[in-house]
Amino acid sequence: MVEATQNSQPCFLCRELEEGLLYTQGMVPAMIASVETMLERWTQHEKKEIEVSKESRLLTAEVISRTAFGSSYLEGEKIFAMLMEMGTIMARNRYKIRLPGIGKFLKLRDDLESDKIEQAIRESIIGMIDKREEKMVTGEENNYGSDFLGPLIKANHDIDEKNRISVDDMVDECKTFYFAGQETTIGLLAFSLVLLAIHTDWQEKARKEVFELFGQHNPNVEGIARLKIMSMILNETLRLYPPVISLLRRVEREVRLGKLIVPANTYVMVPLLALHHDPEIWGQDVHLFKPERFADGMAKATNNIIAGFNPFGFGRRNCVGLNFAANEAKIAPSMILQRYRCTLSPNYVHSPIQILTIRPKNGIPIIFNKL
Ligand code: HEM
Secondary structure, three states, X not given: OEEEOOOOOOOHHHHHHHHHHHOOOOOHHHHHXXXXXXXXXXXHHOOOEEEHHHHHHHHHHHHHHHHHHOOOHHHHHHHHHHHHHHHHHHHHHOOOOOOOOHHHXXXXXXXXXXXXXXXXXXXXXXXXXXXXXXXXHHOOOOOOOOOOHHHHHHHHOOOOHHHOOOXXXXXXXXXXXXXXXXXXXXXXXXXXXXXXXXXXXXXXXXXXXXXXXXXXXXXXHHHHHOOHHHHHHHHHHHHHOOOOOOEEEEEOOOEEEOOEEEOOOOEEXXXXXXXXXXXXXXXXXXXXXOHHHHOOOHHHHOOOOHHHOOOOOOHHHOOOOHHHHHHHHHHHHHHHHOOEEEEEOOOOOOOEEEEOEEEEOOOOEEEEEEO
């Protein structure tokens, strides 16, 4: 079997917790409030260029801070900055070959720097946890909170050892949540806005759908589930610019893959980007933006090779944040389209680059004109 692999033994209890928390629709109001904060900022910049990748970074940070940690972006700002720094170091060292074992004795500058950042992130997260615990002890609150962090702390205090998670698990969970939840969603939001700004016919179709479902009101859970055009646009964005370009799996026992016999313990890379751009799956127009591919379902879009489209991974280690990301990626453009018509700035230079995830190298300047 080809199995998911991670650096450490996965915390399956944490995964169960994540699934429970992330599949709820209760996070929609916090997402809407975060988009409102962003749009409020935009009122100062109407008709001028807005740097959309920066805005997407702020928005996703605000959404995660509010939904997962019950705080505003400002409180989590330090952690986001440190994680970004850590991401840059990781990307810089990704393809460097090191002799096994030597890293224990010989620390390079980046190793020392990342150890320092990791310790500081840990301290910040433990600080947030301590604050919650203190409020419980003093009676200021009668639970640990209903966001993502609350149930993690509760699980850390579970009297049943089987259900208890360690402090390290809690810290790891928070880091994963901040990191996995932000970098990926920034790419989806930013590139979907680029494509809408270029393909104004699809922008109009999406706007029409948004007005039909919500009018001038904020998106609601029922309507979000019915956004068909928007879903097609987001799928096509994820196909062209998958934030995660490959998956890694370790083969647990010998397995036949087509003509290949793959021995146990081999690492197999699943190249999502290549699959998403394979003309055999998508046709000769594979490089064009054509959301209509997804109009009649996944089987039709992928020429019956459903494994050809997997932006969120697959199997039991697939992305737990899929619904969370889908909600956020539908809410933000819906609320933007209700207010603005957008066009790409002449200063835009198309330059997707992979730094852990796919992102725009030179930013995304877009001009927003009030409807
Ligand atoms: C456009 C947005 C996103 C994309 C494209 C994406 C993609 C992915 C992919 C490809 C994986 C690896 C899956 C595999 O190996 O099969 C993954 C894992 C994961 N994602 Fe996402 N993700 C997104 C958003 C999010 C969000 C918003 C969160 C949390 C709020 C999140 C949390 C996670 C976690 C915790 C894992 C690890 C799951 C595990 O190993 O059990 N992701 N994601």
